[in-house]
Amino acid sequence: METKSILIDNVTIIGNELKKGSVLIENDKIIEINGKTGQRDAEIIINGEKKVLMPGLVNTHTHLSMSLLRGLADDLPLNTWLNDYIWPVEANLTGEYCYAGALLACVEMIKSGTTTFNDMYFFMDDVAKAVDEAGLRGTLCHGMIDLGDEEKRKAEFKETLRIIEKCHDTAEGRIKVTFGPHAPYTCSRELLEEVRKKADKMGLKIHIHVSETEFEVQQIIEAHGARPFEYLDEIGFLGNDVIAAHAVWLSDKEINIIKEKGVNLSHNPASNMKLASGISPVSKLIDAGVNTSLGTDGAASNNNLDMIKEMKIATLLQKVNTMDSTVLPADKVFEMATINGARALGLQDEIGTIKTGKKADLVLLDMKAPHLTPFRHPMSHLVYAANGNDVDTVICNGEILMQNRELKVLDEAEVIELAENAAEELLSRS
Ligand SMILES: [Zn+2]
The missing domain is CATH 2.30.40.10 (Urease, subunit C, domain 1)
Incomplete structure (x- = not known):
C-alpha cells in the first residue's frame, strides 16, 4: 500500500x-x-x-435513519410521540429509506465534527453501506423488540445475527456490530438473557435504552418487583460491555450497581429535555466514577446531531439542576463527548484523544x-x-x-435530494 x-x-x-x-x-x-x-x-x-x-467527537446514542423523521412531530409526551407518530411511520420503513436517512445523518455528523457514533435501528446493512461510503466510524445494532412474543424473539435474533455476519468489522474495521435489545420494557427476560449469553460467546457489546422515563420505571417495578438496573443486575445482564442510553431515573442503589458492574452510560440531554423525560444525575454519576458519555439520540427528538451544541446543553442542564455553576466544567463535558465515548465503545486505545499511535x-x-x-x-x-x-x-x-x-467523499446536494425524496415518499405511505 x-x-x-x-x-x-x-x-x-x-x-x-x-x-x-x-x-x-x-x-x-x-x-x-x-x-x-x-x-x-x-x-x-x-x-x-x-x-x-x-x-473527532463520539456520539454514543443515536438512530441515524430517524433524520428522515426530523420535525415530523414536536412538543408531545414520549408515549404519544412514539405511539401516534413515530411507530406508524416506522412501520413503512424499507432498506432504501434507512440508507437515505443514514447518509443524510452522516453528512450532518461530518459537518458538525462527529467521526464516531453508536447507532440502533433497522435495516442496519443499509445503514452500514451509508457509513462505509461516508468514511465514518460507527457501531451499529439492530433494535430488538419482542414484547414477550416467542416468534418475534426468534426473528429478532435471526436479523441480529445476519447483521453481525454481514457487517461486523467491515469498512477497513470502521464498522462494528453490537447486540441491540431496545429496552427492558419492550424486551422479555428471555430475550435479555439470550443476548447476554450470545454477547459473551461472541465478544460483542450490548447497546440498550434504560430508564428514560419515570413511567417505564414504574412498569418494570410492577412487572419484576425491582427498578430497571436492579432487575437487569438480578438477571445477570449488566457488565462493562453494556452501553445504556438515557439512565434518567436512578436511585442511589442503582448508581452503585452501574458503578460496580462498569456499565457505560450515554447521556442524551436535548432529547430528555424535549420529551420532558427528566434530568439524568450526570454530575453525581461522574463523581461516583461512572463512565458517562454523550449522545444526541435520533434527529426526531433532538432535532439535530450537533455534538458541540449537545456539550453546552449537557453542562447547562447540570448547573441548573444542582444550582451549582461549578459542576460539569467545560473540560469534563468535552471528555464525555470524546474519550468517555471512546471508552464506552471499547475504542479508548484507538480514538478519543490526540496521541501518537492513535x-x-x-x-x-x-x-x-x-x-x-x-x-x-x-x-x-x-x-x-x-x-x-x-x-x-x-x-x-x-x-x-x-x-x-x-465534503470530499460525498456529494452534499445529492444526499440532501435523496433524503428529501425518501422522507416525502415515506410519509405519503404512512
Ligand atoms: Zn434512543
Missing part, C-alpha cells in the same frame, strides 16, 4: 499537553506530534493557523468568527460559544472527509 501523509501545521491542539504545534498523519494513524511549525515533509499540508484541532480521527474548527473572538480559551469557546457550523475540516481513519467545509 502506498503511504499517504497529511501534516496539520501550526495548530492549537485540544486534548494534548502540547498546546500548539503540528500533527503528522500517515495512512490511518497519527505518527508524530511536535512543537515545530513550517515543516514541509508531507503530501498534504493543512495550515492550522487560527484553527483548533480536537479529536487513529487519525481529527477535527479542525475555524476560530476566525465574531462569536469566537477574542481567541482566548479554546476549550471554553468550544463548549460555550461554538456550534457545529464552526467545523472546518474533518479527518476519519486518515481520510479527509471535509476540507474548508466542503
Whole structure:
C-alpha cells in the first residue's frame, strides 16, 4: 500500500499537553506530534493557523435513519410521540429509506465534527453501506423488540445475527456490530438473557435504552418487583460491555450497581429535555466514577446531531439542576463527548484523544468568527460559544472527509435530494 501523509501545521491542539504545534498523519494513524511549525515533509499540508484541532467527537446514542423523521412531530409526551407518530411511520420503513436517512445523518455528523457514533435501528446493512461510503466510524445494532412474543424473539435474533455476519468489522474495521435489545420494557427476560449469553460467546457489546422515563420505571417495578438496573443486575445482564442510553431515573442503589458492574452510560440531554423525560444525575454519576458519555439520540427528538451544541446543553442542564455553576466544567463535558465515548465503545486505545499511535480521527474548527473572538480559551469557546457550523475540516481513519467545509467523499446536494425524496415518499405511505 502506498503511504499517504497529511501534516496539520501550526495548530492549537485540544486534548494534548502540547498546546500548539503540528500533527503528522500517515495512512490511518497519527505518527508524530511536535512543537515545530513550517515543516514541509508531507503530501498534504493543512495550515492550522487560527484553527483548533480536537479529536473527532463520539456520539454514543443515536438512530441515524430517524433524520428522515426530523420535525415530523414536536412538543408531545414520549408515549404519544412514539405511539401516534413515530411507530406508524416506522412501520413503512424499507432498506432504501434507512440508507437515505443514514447518509443524510452522516453528512450532518461530518459537518458538525462527529467521526464516531453508536447507532440502533433497522435495516442496519443499509445503514452500514451509508457509513462505509461516508468514511465514518460507527457501531451499529439492530433494535430488538419482542414484547414477550416467542416468534418475534426468534426473528429478532435471526436479523441480529445476519447483521453481525454481514457487517461486523467491515469498512477497513470502521464498522462494528453490537447486540441491540431496545429496552427492558419492550424486551422479555428471555430475550435479555439470550443476548447476554450470545454477547459473551461472541465478544460483542450490548447497546440498550434504560430508564428514560419515570413511567417505564414504574412498569418494570410492577412487572419484576425491582427498578430497571436492579432487575437487569438480578438477571445477570449488566457488565462493562453494556452501553445504556438515557439512565434518567436512578436511585442511589442503582448508581452503585452501574458503578460496580462498569456499565457505560450515554447521556442524551436535548432529547430528555424535549420529551420532558427528566434530568439524568450526570454530575453525581461522574463523581461516583461512572463512565458517562454523550449522545444526541435520533434527529426526531433532538432535532439535530450537533455534538458541540449537545456539550453546552449537557453542562447547562447540570448547573441548573444542582444550582451549582461549578459542576460539569467545560473540560469534563468535552471528555464525555470524546474519550468517555471512546471508552464506552471499547475504542479508548484507538480514538478519543490526540496521541501518537492513535487513529487519525481529527477535527479542525475555524476560530476566525465574531462569536469566537477574542481567541482566548479554546476549550471554553468550544463548549460555550461554538456550534457545529464552526467545523472546518474533518479527518476519519486518515481520510479527509471535509476540507474548508466542503465534503470530499460525498456529494452534499445529492444526499440532501435523496433524503428529501425518501422522507416525502415515506410519509405519503404512512
Ligand atoms: Zn434512543
